[in-house]
Amino acid sequence: MKFERYGIGIAKGMALTFRHLFRSPITIQYPDEKLVTSRRIRGNELVWFPEKCTGCATCAKSCPQGNIVISTHRGEGSKFEVDIFEIDSGRCIFCGLCVESCPYDALAMGLSYECAKYRRGDLILSKEKLAVSANHQPSAYYRPQFEDKLPKQSLLLYNQAEGGQKLKFLPLSKRKRGSGA
Amino acid sequence: MPIKTEPFYLNIGPQHPSTHGVFRLRVALDGEVVVGVEPIIGYLHRGIEKLAETRTYTQTIPFTDRLDYLSSMTNNLAYCLAVEKLGGLKVPERAEYIRVIFSEIMRISSHMMAVGFFLNDLGAMMTPVLYMWREREKIMDMFEMVCGQRLLYNYMRIGGVSQNLPDDFMPAVKKFLAEMPKYIDEYDQLLAQNEILLARSKGVGILSKDTAIGIGASGPVLRASGVKWDIRKMDPYSIYERFDFEVPTGDTGDCYDRYWVRMLEIRQSVRILEQAIAQIPEKGAVCADVPQFFRPPRGEAYGYLEGPKGNIGFYIVSDGSIAPYRLHIYPPTLINITALSDMVIGWKVADLIIIFGSIDVVLGEIDR
Amino acid sequence: MTLLEQFQLLLKNANWPDWAVYLTPAIAGILLILVFVLTIIIVFIWWERRLLGRFQLRTGPNRCGPEGIFQPIATAIKILLKEDIVPDKADKLLHFVAPIIVFVPILMLFAVIPVGEGAILVDLNIGIIYIIAISSISVIGIFMASWASNNKYSLIAGMRAIAQMVSYELPVVLSIVGVALVAGSFSMLKIVEAQGIPYILQQPLGFIIFFLGALAEMNRSPFDLLEADSEIVAGYHIEYSGMKFAMFYLGEYGIVLAYAGIMATLFLGGWQGPLLPPIVWFLIKVVIIFSFIIWMRATLPRLRVDQLMSFAWKFLLPMAVINLVIIAVEVLVLPLSMQWLIIILNFGFAAALILLWSKLFTLGGGRVEV
């Protein structure tokens, strides 16, 4: 170490960290505060529209993991009825290729990202769990028709004045406990 | 009579805070001085090359994300370039610009991780990492906006990109670019002239020019050694010949140069991004019409590009079927650590850590 | 007369037996120190984590209690509930004893640090020498821990510890001697009382040397080589868990508190200050020093071991010797009434010496041919 510059570099760095002391934190108090995810989020689940699905199994063919189980039988007329439609979200890599390949828009990525389970078996998403419902909504990944219904993503890039996410540090009393679910 | 001593062996890794993944270094020490080092790898080997042989060309793209998971976009792109070269596909203009934009944002993000953790290895207690993560999070937000995930993007497709840009993207990236130079100045102010950093990294772990070329090093490691070789400049892929930028090089090839070259490259990336944002066509297709089960003609192709870590390449042999006959991934960081023993022997344990950190390895890529 | 001596007198007058007259105040004092130190350490842990978080644009712990003030207690409970793991090939006895040897001398240091007028456990007339002697003991504990763990990382830490602690003892001691010269006493109380103007103004160079040396003594960034988490993981306490780890952890903060207290006493005028009660002034000074240490930790990278050595022997030691000579000459030549002249002179000397020595100072070490 040669102090040719008499420690000016050290002083500059110290001054910078001191300046940061007066900036607001960049972290989010996660379970209490949540950012709005992207409209196109590839969440940890898939959303299936049973009435649109024809049982063509293109999704199963396009899955790199070979993870989609689908079996059908011929119902009334020429329409296929889906008997089993199962995705093991423990093996799924959420690449979205199945959604992209679906010719009838019958499969979409989900919005949820808090899908931890206690048992591996619970990770298998059966037909009932995959089907679209009020609290199981699709994201706009490769499905631009849903884009307008979803809230705008909160970007850390914008501060509050520019329409960004409110990033205020909440005092303890105002926080909701266990709001993350 | 000289005292007889024998080296003592220290396993650094597979679990160690500074190996940046599951990497093991078997180090022979004489006191604190390193007298021998042997990297032992393979803890993260997933056999992606073998997996690709049983998957279609499109299905391999998500696996390329998982190579160098800090620069997934460029991995995607390198693979797609290889397949496009094999199939002779033409990529739409707008898609080319989108690809360039994301490669450069990816480079900024990856270099920030590299520099941040290099400084963390030096002992700067997470502060530079967190300052750099502030900007990296903004980049991650933009990636999430476009392709729905923050780490494993799976965005590039054979013949273009998977989806068009959302409306919010352009204002966001413009704002980011307007802010970025100020933040880079801050990073430089934080530690670039710090006497302790200079003492720790100047002249440490020198990779000479000849050795760098001999081991086939690439990326910032090669350029820090004074070789002006950037594939974006020397062999422009995509549309890089349209942009005006400089290739920063170092003089000595020590740790400080590798750090400094990365900081300069972030500035150049900002410059490229500004030009790309100005030139990108407003409308147009973002993907060529490629069938889901793409069958390229028989033959072989090597697609490569200048990734953040170096020259990442994919060598594909096609037998005309829907799956590649052979996929070889050329991992830049594995090649860059070839001369690790030349660089570290004679230095102390503390230097070993920063020399290894300055190479910027990602184990997902080394082990594949 | 210290408060404890007054207490003793009180008991004697109440006709307590002789052994009780000595034992009761002693035990009371020890308990007082334990409570005082542990409370402040717990606040310090919280303060370090919060302040470090703010330097790094985080919030720091904020879940347990208001603003996370109970986080250290939660951490302590967690640590205490952990399994006590002793490595199979460890030297069991030394492994057990080492944390105690590290922690106890640190507690002992507080016996001679005055926190207020007479608020001192024992007013030793050799207070400073006692501090120098006792603070070196914990090095032995650290070395024992690193040896007994039978771990190569901790062995490296142990070797670093010995080199670092022994080297930095010298400049620290020499800069303290300057203070003792001016104060004319080794007693901590007398030193504080002698400081009409805090000695940091009178001996700025001495303070800088003492501060840097103390940083190395208490393993704080940028001299935290003993636990360098990016190199040797956790250094000497890598194989410790549970209560034993807690001892090291408390010791780490205890020594910071002790050195901050010593610094406040020797250079910042101790408990003295206007308006506020003495103990508050003392704590304010301690917290300012501690905050400065955290600030350095948030900014600076770590030195390498050979650079650390040459910084001690080539920079701090010569400066400390020169500083001592200057102070001695000033004490001999200049009358005490010319305090302000001394201050101006010493600031000039400090600036000139640092600039000059920065030019002369070169770093040895570097690559070793093997």
Place this chain on the structure above:
Amino acid sequence: MTLALNGEEIGKKLAEAFPAAVVSSDKLNVLVDSKHLQPVAEYLKNTSGLEFDYLTFVTATDYLDYLEIVYRLVSLKNNHSLILKTRCHTRDNPVVPTVVNTWRAAYYQEREIFDLLGIRFEGHPDMRRLLLWEGFQGHPLRRDYL
């Protein structure tokens, strides 16, 4: 632009220097006999006008009846590239001379090929498995490995 050199021209040049070395050459690549690999490599590296000082990648492909090893050479000075190939016609314990002495870049890549395809590089200083553990049975990237 890195100029991909015409394999036929290089093949002719090589055939002049080493008459028995070149097996075939086409527009894209040059196929040399593995027996002459090391002198060819030295020639390619040191001849002025070629100066392939930078080896990008070494890999091998299992074509079932033969194993093909591919070298992509780049000259940083002249900014041109060449694909060099050599073949190995046996599947049990195939041996090819190493090019580590010419280009150190091959060090890990040849170990990797040995690991995954089972081609032994003669003269390599440390011919051990790289990614898989010692004692692993078989070579996974061969087409007949299941």
